[in-house]
Amino acid sequence: MSAFNHSSDNPRQTIGNSLGRRPLARKKLSEIVEEELEQMIRRREFGERGQLPSERELMAFFNVGRPSVREALAALKRKGLVQINNGERARVSRPSADTIISELSGMAKDFLSHPDGIAHFEQLRLFFESSLVRYAAEHATDEQVALLGKALEINRQSLDNNAQFIRSDVDFHRVLAEIPGNPIFMAIHVALLDWLIAARPKVSEHALYHHNNVSYQEHIAIVDAIRARDPDEADRALQTHLNSVSATWHALGKAQKSPK
Numbered sequence: 001m002s003a004f005n006h007s008s009d010n011p012r013q014t015i016g017n018s019l020g021r022r023p024l025a026r027k028k029l030s031e032i033v034e035e036e037l038e039q040m041i042r043r044r045e046f047g048e049r050g051q052l053p054s055e056r057e058l059m060a061f062f063n064v065g066r067p068s069v070r071e072a073l074a075a076l077k078r079k080g081l082v083q084i085n086n087g088e089r090a091r092v093s094r095p096s097a098d099t100i101i102s103e104l105s106g107m108a109k110d111f112l113s114h115p116d117g118i119a120h121f122e123q124l125r126l127f128f129e130s131s132l133v134r135y136a137a138e139h140a141t142d143e144q145v146a147l148l149g150k151a152l153e154i155n156r157q158s159l160d161n162n163a164q165f166i167r168s169d170v171d172f173h174r175v176l177a178e179i180p181g182n183p184i185f186m187a188i189h190v191a192l193l194d195w196l197i198a199a200r201p202k203v204s205e206h207a208l209y210h211h212n213n214v215s216y217q218e219h220i221a222i223v224d225a226i227r228a229r230d231p232d233e234a235d236r237a238l239q240t241h242l243n244s245v246s247a248t249w250h251a252l253g254k255a256q257k258s259p260k
Contacts, residue, residue: 029064030071036062037072041081041092051089052082118196122246125192126239129176132189133222133238136179137231144179148223151175155216165212166197172219211248218244 037052046052053061058069073090076082082090136144151172158164170193177189218241225234 028071029062029068030075033058033062033064033068033072034075037076038079038081041076046092048092048094050092052092054089119246121192121196122242125196126242128188128192129173129238129242130235132176132179132185133226133234134231136176137226137229137234140179140226144175145223145227147175148172148226152216152219152223155219159209159212159216162209162212165215169212169215169219170197211245214244214248215241 037058040046052058052073055066055069055073059066062069073082073084076090077084080093083093084090136148140148151168155165155168155172158168173193174186174189177186218237221237222234222241225231225237
């Protein structure tokens, strides 16, 4: 059924009433330029890695000012469709998994500042890595399991140095995320850890020493289950580990906030 009332004797009133129900959004010039350039890129009118016309040429082509062109190019850069280097024309690129995740980064960090934000992201990590360890137990090659073993050994060697242990901890989980061979999984893994680590409270190395030892032992349990090709046990070990990590950081953060 049409949104317009054809029975009305006043067409202008009919259109006005319809538009009152469906307001038209007025686009900025930069948005129009962005959409046109995006379509041209997707139609491959510019080859991949090829240069776009200069800002001056784009201004003349679209009959707009430099700010509109620059805003449009910045928006295309955020979408991963162009690369912009100082002093050079914009070049066509293709979006990557990292581009997708980086677009979410600002919103994610804002969400983490909400009262339950960290808990929600920790739950997301639990769901995500639970699938990763189950997949690893069922499908990891011998070479991939050996890489996990190497990451575990570096973990052990880093126990007395908190900064090194954190790096080795991140690397251990990165090896897990690499096993399916899906670049989107890797981008999600890197982003999740970056966001969560940045949101954690700053605590002394002494306070983390016991936590590091516990994490290392839990990593051993995860690798043992993967080596045994037992996805259920790998999942249980992973959940035990991440729940322990979550509880530890919650307790450390609470201790820091309590009066001395």
